[in-house]
Amino acid sequence: MNNFTRRQVLRSAVVVAAAGAAGTALTGTAGVPASAAGAGAFGHGVASGDPMPDSVLLWTRVTPSPEALPGSGLGPDVSVGWEVAADPDFRKVVARGTANTGASRDHTVKVIAGRLAPGTSYWYRFTLGQSVSPVGRTRSAPAAGAPVDRLKFGVVSCANWQAGYFSSYRHLASRGDLDAVLHLGDYLYEYGPGEYQARDVVVRPHEPAHEMTQLAHYRRRHGQYKTDTDLQALHAAAPFIVTWDDHESANDAWKGGAENHTEGAEGAWSERFSAAHQAYAEWMPVRYEPGGQIYRRLDFGSLASLSMLDLRTYRDQQAANGTDGAVSDPARTITGAAQMDWLLGNLKSAGPQWKLVGNPVMIAPVRVPSTLSTAELAGVQKLMGGTSISGVPYNVDQWDGYEADRNRVVRHLRDNAVKDTVFLTGDIHSGWACDIPADPATYPATGDSVAAELVCTSVTSDNLDDILNVPPRTGSVAVENAIKAANPHVKYLDFDSHGYSVLDVTAAGVRMDWYVLTERTAAGSGSTLSTSFNVQTTTGKVTPAQGGLA
């Protein structure tokens, strides 16, 4: 979900070049970083993803010749070597091999490094001729059913290159204690310069300098993002577990189209959607290939399972607004039938204790409060889309717009008394901690909650203070209070901050820490701990926590 419709964002913008910004890659020619020469053929970094007990997916992209630029379709086929070691100096290599790539897959490389020991840190690198890639660190998942004392995940979403710098990634990379990073979608944005940025300022222009609609565009945009040194640092520091939301293809995507897609003028949606998925499969460290399914489950011993959802590929078109009867139409779906069956099968009492769900859009119901001013309502509308009518769902792109599917999930959790389910959500450019009411009508009296939802804010993408054009923590605060008052299951809401979250999982509870950036448009922005919330085991409820993570 994006905060603006396409028409709203088509306005004049001041484009500010990022040249000279410290800590961030400089774009040279068509997505090849100026620093690429220093990294030889590996100017887009290295990455790993989808850790399993005995294997991890490794990723890189090579530039074997000057013309082999992202999206160019040019360059020779090559064989790339890879190796995995038990130590950062590669004295104890435990696995190695070669992988072929070429222009047909935009010179990206994905390999599964297998026969690894569970719950173990490894280091990996690639070679092409005399060029050696940067070294990445990764970590296999604990063995199935094995005891696990603690897991720590970075949690991020909504990183708009044009809206600022990826300092959040740098801060997460520097921690050194993450088992994995969960990216919940909007890893990149489709807009061209001037269409969507930091308020009215393009901090760093997108490349290509127009909306991506074709395979070459998507490849070039992926290539540009992968030149960011903060992004590269985080990919090299920990395995990613990713899913897409809409901007990996187009705003408010659904199975038959998108808000930001004009059928015909921008080609056929089916072709555009496929192109977006192909580029994503090529450029992301994910066990997904075009034609397959990206929703998948990963387990971390006996402590946690993680179900990563795909809420774009199978969903029906969004309802017109919150008053549209389609919102509660049982025939409409956000997951599709097969994914819903799979999800409910994962949410059961047997198996790992914590049922974590990587959830691209919010599932907790949120109703528009009746006490907002016209300006505040307009701001919320811009941020969330949807309606300004009090008492109805404010965002029909979220699960709020697909009530039958949400009811299936809530009812399943309630009927079967499934405990310790936590939805981890992105998309909405704001930080939330919510109970998910067993019954919204009786929740104010009973407080009964079937699960918790923890929402990370955006890495850079605009939020409410940006839309209202007011300083952070001023005009938004009244809106936050009104929404919390109208939705008593919402315990925490920060509409203004940008940053990242860290999730700490133990048998006793799940805790999320929200870290906020000092200034997203500054390349070297600092970050501070903003707040922390707990979900204690068996409660399904969020409560404030004290202090930062140990």
Place this chain on the structure above:
Amino acid sequence: MSRSSINRPTPGRRQFLQLAAAGGAAVVLSAAPGTAWAAPAAGRTRSYVLVVDGCRPDEITPTLTPRLAGLRAVGTNFPAARSLPVMETIPNHVMMMTGVRPDGSGVPANAIYDRAEGVVRDLDRSTDLHFPTLLDRLQERGLTTGSVLSKKYLYGIFGARASYRWEPQPLLPVTGHAPDAATMDALLAMVGGPDPDFVFTNLGDIDRVGHSDLSGTTLRAARESALADTDLQVGRFIDHLKGTGKWESSVVMVLADHSMDWSIPTNVVSVDLILQSRPELQSNVRIAQNGGADLLYWTGPDAERAAGMAAVEQLVSAHEGVLSVHKPADLRLGAEAGDLVAYCRAGWRFSDPYVASNPIPGNHGHPATEPIPFFISGGSRWWHPGRCPRSLQEPSMLHPPSAPFTGSKPRTAVTTELRGPAPCGSDLRAGQTVRRPSEER
């Protein structure tokens, strides 16, 4: 460990002992003939199972139940522990004490249709239980056991199996149970008197208030009051152990038999009403209503059973308040459970044979009432990390009640599925379901 020297119980007339209790009241305990009344030698490990009947795991909080929360905080907690089918009081207490599923014990629910007698009745007779219990098997090892059960039907089914037992009194009208204060008086008298090696205690107030809590909201204050009072009673017990120097040698296991779910008056499922449209089925089906579960029995000709029950299953499954319908064997319930078991959804209840038969809003028996609190605590080092017996490092052998005594390979196993942090740093960890291939039949 030292063991008491007592006479082995033998069949015969019971003997009674009247002990002073708090406030000058008297507690009357019974014992089998030949059982010694004097406390055995000190220095033994004592084990206590406290069942906080009907308590939900999220109801144990530092604010509302500080003593229970304190025990849990310093103990080993199993956050994913579940009650087992049917999630009712009698079968789960029986499973705790036998280690076998209902297909081994003959006790699948609170109420069954007794084909021999042609009536629906509670399984409250000592003869209903077909498997040895920990209460009598520990005696075979020369140890003494006690039962302090607040509910009359629990006293009934466990009967004279314990070395020492308390017959609940005074029984409150309607609820048929003794208040927790009286139950705790009895437990303290038993521990202060004959001081058995193992005592099985049921505290019934939380459950009984829960049953009367209208939709879980209007009488929430009463429920919370019951939780607070039960916590107070548990505190009395802990204080007694500490005050008498027994704490350091005591293992205290706290769990519930099931939790609780509330329904509004309109959310009622009557299988009898469903079958009214098919009188040929209605007349051949008997129903044992167990709150959140109905046990259905075919009483017509055997030749028509399969087709008849298939039709019943289809009709019952179609009701919006019905979650699922199962063959009893699939739930390991045994022949006593009849031909089909129907579960209701959360927020619903069964009421059979008549719509007005079950006016109680608080119910259990269905999957929504599976989660239970379960933790092991106490002053004994037995359960501390690194000090647990080998038996607890092998989940299939898990048997918290008996492990302090046997040290290895208990012959029975705890009944509830345990998932949570391991005791003793073993491989029984959060999220792990404890399977018991060694369960005895």
